[in-house]
Amino acid sequence: MAIVIADRYTLDPVHIGKGGMGEVWGATDRRLRRRVAVKFIRFPDDEPDPDLVRRFVRESQLTARMDHPGVPVIHDAAQVGDGPFQGRLYLVMQLIDGISVDDLVAEHDPLPIGWAAAIAAQTCAVLAYAHGRKLIHRDLKPSNLMLARDGGVKVLDFGLAVALDASERSRITRTNQTVGTLAYMAPEQFRGEVEARSDLYALGCVLYRMLTGELPFDGPTEASVMHGQLYEKPAPIRDLRPDVPAGLEAVALRLLAKQPQDRPASAAEAYRLLEPYVTALPELPGAIDQGPTPWHMYAQVVGRIPAVPPDVPRDDAPPASRTGADGAGGHDGIGAGAREEISAGDLVRARRQAERLARESRYGEAAGMLTRVAEEAGTHLGDGHSDVIGVRIDLANILLTGGNYARAAAAFHRLAEDLARRDGPDTDLVFEFRRQEATCHAALGESDLALDRLRGLLTDQMRVRGRDDDRVTALREQIGLLLHGIGRNDEAVKVLGELAADLERRHGPAAPAVRELHATIRRITRD
Structure with missing residues (x-):
């Protein structure tokens, strides 16, 4: 007997696809007499909580508003009321051939x-x-x-x-x-x-x-x-x-x-x-x-229509220079003295300009411009303002990419401190900036300082995330490999050995991660 969902969609006898998030069935919409695809969403124990159901339906509604030929049309989204799929969330969408x-x-x-x-x-x-x-x-x-x-x-x-x-x-x-x-x-x-x-x-x-x-x-x-x-x-x-x-x-x-x-x-x-x-x-x-198909015929004509009228600037065009009271224009669009206050649009344009400079490997120019912008914006908006934080993150990353590790370490350190005061010390961004600072110190050859920073970060991450969190595991492995990289092999073996023991406790001695760690330890002991 055929399975019918919502008294409307008759499923085909066999599903047409299966993946990590669920399975897809071909179906017939009995009301509109058309072919559709029905995707059932998989959840642990098949018991989604009410908040998840509401969020799923809301996001499905947003997706259904997308109007692009490269996105399948969403027809329906709900939760199955009864039958073999009872309780499962499902999407009804365009069936793609x-x-x-x-x-x-x-x-x-x-x-x-x-x-x-x-x-x-x-x-x-x-x-x-x-x-x-x-x-x-x-x-x-x-x-x-x-x-x-x-x-x-x-x-x-x-x-x-x-x-x-x-x-x-x-x-x-x-x-x-x-x-x-x-x-x-x-x-x-x-x-x-x-x-x-x-x-x-x-x-x-x-x-x-x-x-x-x-x-x-x-x-x-x-x-x-x-x-x-x-x-x-x-x-x-x-x-x-x-x-x-x-x-x-x-x-x-x-x-x-x-x-x-x-x-x-x-x-x-x-x-x-x-x-x-x-x-x-x-x-x-x-x-x-x-x-050629009718779709090709349509697309070929659309492709000949000018994408941007000649008198309309492109979104990715470089920001126009501004002229201050003295008539001098700033080449980065944020000229000193050009205006008393800086706007969010100024920051967006400056970040785009810095991205272009960085793509051309002009890291010094990009960093110099972002430094000026961050200082000016910080004066007007405050160093902890979200838009200013975005500029400061860009600056720190450009300094790191450009090899200016000393300034990058200082920039990441200040970001971590300011975000810890604003959002609390245990947020993901604060942890990440602390890790980036340690990475910069390691690149500078400041191994003891890098290890001190990483070990302090490990203590805090274990307190917040627990000993078995994958990010904690990765950080412990990073510390062990750094110790090996600077020749402190006995300490490296101790750190990696303890990590291997923890992973063996969680996954058993035959787990691939455990075997890999033991192989790394054997290589270190031979060095």
Whole structure:
């Protein structure tokens, strides 16, 4: 007997897809007599709490308002009242006739270069639309990208990752494919921070996989994948596939920058970087219909319409210079003496200008400009104002990226102090700035000071997060590896040995993370 949801949607006999967040069924909408897809959301023990249900419905409503050809249309969202799926949340959406990028890569391994660029560029177009509406995907990966038979890309699951907070999302993905999700997470997401450019990092992981057939960071355990995302550089793409253009490799590696400000400033910019490589699109038998379709006819005409009228400035145009009372204009748009007060718009323009300078490796100019802006804004708005904090974070990161470790350490130290006074000493950002300060001291060769900072941070993190938190585990491992790096091997073995014992207690002696730590300890003892 067929299963009917909400007395309306008749499910097909077998589901058509299954993943970490749930399963998808083809269905027939009996009221409107059309084919749809029904996605059931998976929860631990299948018992979502009422607050989660309300948030899910709210975010689904926001997603349903998205009007872009690259986003499947959402028709309905609710909770099943009875039957075999009783209590489960579900989405009813447009049924896509196509193949997931995950399956496409598995079939071709790797993709033709033009198609990899085309899929990434179309994804950027969707992200540019979503980010403009303050929606961040948070879980972009090949299984969430569908290539329709007309060659268009559909981005799935917008709103699901937004509706679920970090702890709930971790519990859900852990049910099935934690490592698969970690493999596409931006470094800042491990610290509980998400911004639009986190999606661009995930897209960089997807592009890397499409071009090489491999993940940029892989390993047998969650810890090894996380370590790669946080600290390691991916293997050069052209070492794995020499026919990839050097320029496209540079775009992919820029998307994979550890610091968000080192990635393209926006999805629109990433699109412009990728578009030149959307060439030589060969046939993909079984995946793409051959010949022009009505959709292609429509899109080709739309593509000829000027995107920006000649008299309308682009959003990413450099800020115009201002002229002060003395007639002198500031080249950074915030000239000294130009105005008595600084606005939020001034800060946004200054940060964009600094991003452009940093992308050109003009770190000194970028840092100098942000220093002036931060001082002026701090005078008018206060050092703890959110907009001023944003400028100061940009400044500290640019100092770090540019190799000015002494100033970067001081900047991170002041940020941690000011945010501790404003928000409390135990917030994620305060912990992260303390870690960044320690990293700067280590880069300066100030090993004892770096270790002192890291150990103090470890004490506080263990107090707040507990001994078994993954971030605490990573910090303990970092301390052990730093001790080894400066030749204090006995101490390193002690720290890593205690960590291995804790992990063995939690996961057993055969756990891959335990074996990896013991292998590291053996290497250290041989040094």
